[in-house]
Amino acid sequence: MEFLTLTKTLKLLEEKNINLKKYLGQHFLIDRNCRDKTLSFADFNEKDTVVEIGPGFGALTDGFIEKVKEVYAFEIDPAFCEILKERFLPLGNFRLLQQDFLDTPAEWWDSMNGKVKVISNTPYYISSPIVFRILELRKNVELALLTVQKEVGERFTASPGSKNYGAISVLMSIYCHAKICYSLKRDVFFPKPEVSSVAVKIVPLENPKFNIVDERKFCEFLPLIFSFRRKKVPNVANKIFKADKKAFMKALERVNISPDERAENLPPGDIYKIFTIINPSS
Ligand code: SAM
Numbered sequence: 001m002e003f004l005t006l007t008k009t010l011k012l013l014e015e016k017n018i019n020l021k022k023y024l025g026q027h028f029l030i031d032r033n034c035r036d037k038t039l040s041f042a043d044f045n046e047k048d049t050v051v052e053i054g055p056g057f058g059a060l061t062d063g064f065i066e067k068v069k070e071v072y073a074f075e076i077d078p079a080f081c082e083i084l085k086e087r088f089l090p091l092g093n094f095r096l097l098q099q100d101f102l103d104t105p106a107e108w109w110d111s112m113n114g115k116v117k118v119i120s121n122t123p124y125y126i127s128s129p130i131v132f133r134i135l136e137l138r139k140n141v142e143l144a145l146l147t148v149q150k151e152v153g154e155r156f157t158a159s160p161g162s163k164n165y166g167a168i169s170v171l172m173s174i175y176c177h178a179k180i181c182y183s184l185k186r187d188v189f190f191p192k193p194e195v196s197s198v199a200v201k202i203v204p205l206e207n208p209k210f211n212i213v214d215e216r217k218f219c220e221f222l223p224l225i226f227s228f229r230r231k232k233v234p235n236v237a238n239k240i241f242k243a244d245k246k247a248f249m250k251a252l253e254r255v256n257i258s259p260d261e262r263a264e265n266l267p268p269g270d271i272y273k274i275f276t277i278i279n280p281s282s
Contacts, residue, residue: 001062006030018079025123029059031188038199039063041181042145053101053120074101109140118144127152138204145201153180153198160267167222170268177203210272221275229264241278251277
């Protein structure tokens with residue numbers, strides 16, 4: 001299929017009289033080598049059902065659509081939907097959903113026949129919500145290959161002790177194997193974004209590392225425990241969760257966590273232990 005270089009992209013924008021919408025994170029991939037390299041990490045094959053978030057003109061789509069069984073593409077901007085229909089509907093395996101990806105109900109995912117691969121050069125304003133949604137839907141997802149802002153990708157994959165380690169790193173590590181597989185320079189996109197990007201490959205684990213009974217409560221707990229990431233955990237527990245400091249320190253001792261520890265250095269398993277101390281029924 002035809003790859004849209006910068007010149008062709010500009011021509012199409014003019015022909016179709018499209019004004020780009022910054023608030024929708026519209027930056028389009030205009031470098032074919034970079035596109036092909038990024039797609040190589042998804043290992044597409046003829047059995048794959050692919051969900052694409054925000055295809056835009058279809059820069060990624062036209063690199064894989066002929067290799068896979070079917071594509072479900074979520075594009076919120078009607079102007080691009082027209083172009084996508086013209087380009088890909090004739091192929092017969094392209095389904096366009098003109099809607100906000102984040103509004104897709106769980107029933108839609110359950111109606112898919114087997115697990116899907118999710119791909120996106122994500123609109124940066126919703127990169128994290130997209131990842132949270134994929135974590136919720138992980139039983140339906142074989143892998144997700146997402147291009148995100150470099151710093152965001154570093155948070156997804158950070159280890160304890162690193163400055164980027166936080167709530168999302170803990171969740172990723174419990175539910176997935178996540179890896180930065182490729183860096184993309186700013187000038188592979190038009191308009192050029194202010195930040196550079198990385199492609200992150202996320203593969204949900206068959207079983208999470210711990211069985212978390214109340215996932216919603218745990219997700220609410222994580223940003224709170226990391227809100228004072230450099231403070232000693234008993235002080236945070238007391239300040240935020242009103243835990244009795246002495247009793248909390250004793251409970252920490254029982255699970256072999258030093259009272260001098262700080263959230264930023266604790267592995268996900270210890271963060272989870274602290275959650276169960278604060279929420280004994282969870
Ligand atoms: N995939 C294209 C590419 O690589 O050239 C476009 C990527 S651009 C960074 C993000 C795309 O996501 C835009 O086409 C934008 O209109 C679309 N988009 C933004 N918010 C969306 C949402 N909530 N749901 C679905 N698509 C969205």
